[in-house]
Amino acid sequence: MTDPVLKHALDHQPQLIEALKTLVACPSVGADPAMSQGMEDARQIVEGRLDAMEFQRLQRLTPADGTGQPAIYGERMDAPGKPTMLVYAHYDVQPPDPLEKWDTPPFEPVERDGRLFGRGISDDKGPMMIALETLAAFVAVEGKLPINVKLLIEGEEETGSPSLPGILETHRELLDADAVLSADGARWRPDLVALNVGSRGNAGFEIRVQTASQDLHSGRYGGIVANPLHVLSGLISSLHDDTGHIAAPVFYEGVAEPTNAERAEIAEIPYDEESSFEVIDAKPHGETGYSTLERLWMRPTVDVNGMWGGYTGAGSKTVIPNEAFAKLTMRLVPGQDPETAKQAVIQHLKSQLPDYASMDVYGDRGQGGAYAVPEDHPLLQAAVSALEQTTGQTPLKVRIGASLPLTEIVSRILGLDTVMFSFALSDENFHAPNEFFRLSSITDGLAAWVQIMRQIEAIDRQAFSAFRRT
Amino acid sequence: MTDPVLKHALDHQPQLIEALKTLVACPSVGADPAMSQGMEDARQIVEGRLDAMEFQRLQRLTPADGTGQPAIYGERMDAPGKPTMLVYAHYDVQPPDPLEKWDTPPFEPVERDGRLFGRGISDDKGPMMIALETLAAFVAVEGKLPINVKLLIEGEEETGSPSLPGILETHRELLDADAVLSADGARWRPDLVALNVGSRGNAGFEIRVQTASQDLHSGRYGGIVANPLHVLSGLISSLHDDTGHIAAPVFYEGVAEPTNAERAEIAEIPYDEESSFEVIDAKPHGETGYSTLERLWMRPTVDVNGMWGGYTGAGSKTVIPNEAFAKLTMRLVPGQDPETAKQAVIQHLKSQLPDYASMDVYGDRGQGGAYAVPEDHPLLQAAVSALEQTTGQTPLKVRIGASLPLTEIVSRILGLDTVMFSFALSDENFHAPNEFFRLSSITDGLAAWVQIMRQIEAIDRQAFSAFRRT
Structure with a gap:
């Protein structure tokens, strides 16, 4: 009835x-x-x-x-x-x-x-x-x-x-x-x-890496000054280790490993991984030791959303730029404090910065747990x-x-x-x-x-x- | 007279x-x-x-x-x-x-x-x-x-x-x-x-790294797909080892080490390194084991002249881009064949490319020894x-x-x-x-x-x- x-x-x-x-x-x-x-x-x-x-x-x-x-x-x-x-x-x-x-x-x-x-x-x-x-x-x-x-x-x-x-x-x-x-x-x-x-929660910021006060000609300076795009690439590369784990231990403060029960629950969810990735013509990729849904739901991330520097127009310009930029955001999981997680990433980047480059951190984004x-x-x-x-x-x-x-x-x-x-x-x-x-x-x-x-x-x-x- | x-x-x-x-x-x-x-x-x-x-x-x-x-x-x-x-x-x-x-x-x-x-x-x-x-x-x-x-x-x-x-x-x-x-x-x-x-001679090319067929939302895909900006950063970082040496042995084919006589001649040239770098607010940086003028005159280089991908406008966009770009040029020294040197760098990049990303090489620049x-x-x-x-x-x-x-x-x-x-x-x-x-x-x-x-x-x-x- x-x-x-x-x-x-x-x-x-x-x-x-x-x-x-x-x-x-x-x-x-x-x-x-x-x-x-x-x-x-x-x-x-x-x-x-x-x-x-x-x-x-x-x-x-x-x-x-x-x-x-x-x-x-x-x-x-x-x-x-x-x-x-x-x-x-x-x-x-x-x-x-x-x-x-x-x-x-x-x-x-x-x-x-x-x-x-x-x-x-x-x-x-x-x-x-x-x-x-x-x-x-x-x-x-x-x-x-x-x-x-x-x-x-x-x-x-x-x-x-x-x-x-x-x-x-x-x-x-x-x-x-x-x-x-x-x-x-x-x-x-x-x-x-x-x-x-x-x-998941989120947080984000922007960085600027600088190595000189002006753009330089690669003929006159190539090999004798640092290239900020190389420095920035090094910083971004240092964010993850070979297993896809974020290389800043403090970032994981408060993150609980999925329990066996949670993993079992997730594993039972019908999810056609192959066709999901086929649609976007991509391959599954992420932290070793976790399934795709575990990565997506239970694991925090750091991603560069945009990165730029130097000459990006048509053709070629033999410039060594003096600065390079990246926008980063994080996805956070329960237990993480957004500010702590964000500062962990910033501190990690600072620790990796070579002494011939400087870095500004700015563009604080609204963040939430x-x-x-x-x-x-x-x-x-x-x-x-x-x-x-x-x-x-x-x-x-x-x-x-x-x-x-x-x-x-x-x-x-x-x-x-x-x-x-x-x-x-x-x-x-x-x-x-x-x-x-x-x-x-x-x-x-x-x-x-x-x-x-x-x-x-x-x-x-x-x-x-x-x-x-x- | x-x-x-x-x-x-x-x-x-x-x-x-x-x-x-x-x-x-x-x-x-x-x-x-x-x-x-x-x-x-x-x-x-x-x-x-x-x-x-x-x-x-x-x-x-x-x-x-x-x-x-x-x-x-x-x-x-x-x-x-x-x-x-x-x-x-x-x-x-x-x-x-x-x-x-x-x-x-x-x-x-x-x-x-x-x-x-x-x-x-x-x-x-x-x-x-x-x-x-x-x-x-x-x-x-x-x-x-x-x-x-x-x-x-x-x-x-x-x-x-x-x-x-x-x-x-x-x-x-x-x-x-x-x-x-x-x-x-x-x-x-x-x-x-x-x-x-x-x-020095020169050569150059452009690369595009791709990880998916379309831009993806970092909430829906963060942690489960590769980020091409991370992949590209890894490739660029791999170009030089810790001593600033280019990590592609074939690149140095034909390059002669400066002789003691050449080094002595260069060392005698009055050159105020400190003030030269002060003018551009930069620090000397380059391959270990060479002086600044040796680096500039006798050593070949690879530099990224421009690099970009993702969202580069004002504010924040939680995107995982599907592609990222870099323009590279080399400065070559006597003994190097431009084509051999260029191919050495390209092959090195290809060897470092992970299997979840693809790379196009194009935009061949005029080159000369x-x-x-x-x-x-x-x-x-x-x-x-x-x-x-x-x-x-x-x-x-x-x-x-x-x-x-x-x-x-x-x-x-x-x-x-x-x-x-x-x-x-x-x-x-x-x-x-x-x-x-x-x-x-x-x-x-x-x-x-x-x-x-x-x-x-x-x-x-x-x-x-x-x-x-x-």
Whole structure:
């Protein structure tokens, strides 16, 4: 027998799709000041829907200094004594460039072959609508929510969430909850029922190596001065030893080796390594002693993202440049402190620098730690149960090699754990032309969201206290 | 008692300076098609002067296919049984850019503080006029030259002499001589009487290292694929061992270690290493076991002139690029075959390439061997004597670390040795704004050129045969 709330939600899918199209038609590109009206239109649509659902304390949140794109807040505290979830989504989208690569205009959503196309439809407007319409169905059918819900709908996710820490700090009490349930963060693969339980952190910086005050002619100076491109190559080469291990022991401070259980779990995940690498015409390569998924999910990295120096135009120029540059970023795993890890790499480079060269370190990038939701966290268990009941399969626990700033920021500032419960799929071209969202994901998502609300309702609120870090 | 020819030449310095200014006023920039009239004007001025001096067989020389900027040829075979010199100079000049850095317009020559300013005045119009007016003085005073002279005045020196090999091959008989006396090629330092007896050769190529078919996101691929910037850094680092020696034994094939005599000669050259490096804010660095001048003159090099890959714009981009590039050039010393040396470096790079990366080698640069005039060559001895008699000092024998294509090309094609007998000085901003030529160099140059003609007249022509290679 179908849950009456789910029946209501499924019956109203056409309305959901229409509302989603209206929202996607707003060009809410936060990175582009020329699209500020699109941002405002999107905010008003979301606020209108929350108002209609009788959410309380509707307001726009900014850091104390009032800057940045405001986040939308609203709450329904319908269930005294029951858990309170901070439900997260975002209304801003990526820029649509390159426009010429879209088959249909990015802000004119259309349906084709069971898919809806448009910028932001998978990241994160479609998944957000699933969460909102699930809540609306509860209100419509039962007159209230089975748990307490605080909605936080951010406007700066695609520009790196610069205001989010300030918003959380400034509105700490308002946003207090037992855990965070995110409608953002993609599912890994269409063929797999999976839950994302961890992400890597990141940090980065830029270096400039200098060997002279000016570019020099290789005829007049070749063989008698150092070449900064050679020096920089030496520094970069020294970062990894022959096994692909990073040659700065302090970098690994706090990194736990994968346990046998974790390795076994990862080994069981169906993963066609050969075809994954065939697509990009590359060969697996990395730290000796780890499988590809272990490397991607459990091991930290240092990569040069860009490097340059000297003459890079057409033809030849017999110059010995006086400086050379590299941009480096790291991917970090749980246990690593971003600042410690970054300084370890910087100190290593300094230790390798020959005395005939100097090095500047600058261009500090925003950095954040890795995040992993505790295995036995009650919200994670609720998510597992919800997926088991709606798909008939036990979800695999997967991680991502990329970074999810949200999880790390709410963990650090609010002391809360986050479960990513998005119904986007990672092949849906978010951040690329022809972004789309599967219609089938709406059905799947509504079922799972109704079910996770029921699961959370059943959790004894006290179960969360062991995990709260404030 | 002053040589009457020299007296005549010195008396006519004002006319020489006027003629030089007229020549410098022609913008003979061979690299710029818009300045072809300047090239033609310069040719006509030079041809007019040779005609007035009653040079014979006046003609313009091109390769067999008639392409390129013609060289000007004329001869006076006044001295049967005496040596025949091929006297070299060039009428083309470097582009004047950046124009805004000139204190006075580059093609409006002016005199200031004992210096004449203008594009090409030091390289090579001033030195050429010294040679021509020396010959003119002989004709005016003695009615003929004391030796046989074939003049070859090139129009493509500043664009790499692409037609010169073809001109020499096509007009081999016309250009046949006992040796080449060049009015091009700067003196090292104003404070030193020196003769340049050798130059390094060069060769170069470009490489592309590839690890995947497309740029990859460092979150999704960091730690599981190779980074081509790391691979390229490893390749570049592998080029030199810890002593600065190039790690490709075949590269050194044919390279002779400096003899004790050569080392002693070099050690005697006054050279203020500290201040030379202070000027460029660099530290001496190079192959262990050699002094700076030995490194610069006697040792071959490999340098990366440019290197790039990945994101090089402002800020950060978490990309793992799929390809990385480097431009490399070599400086070669006598005994090295450019092709062998180049292939040695390429083979070394290939041997170091890991199996998860591929490498393309392309962008072959024009290459040429090193050149050294034999210690006991009669023309070198004549030049030494001429400088001894006009300066009262024994000239130091120096080399340059750069390449002089002329010397290598005439050696290879005509089998002749060249002595560089220019009176430009290396600080006179050739190839830079505010190029100038010292008025004092005209006096010094006329004296030395009159004297070297006398010295050559005294050489038994047979003395050259041992050195001719055809």
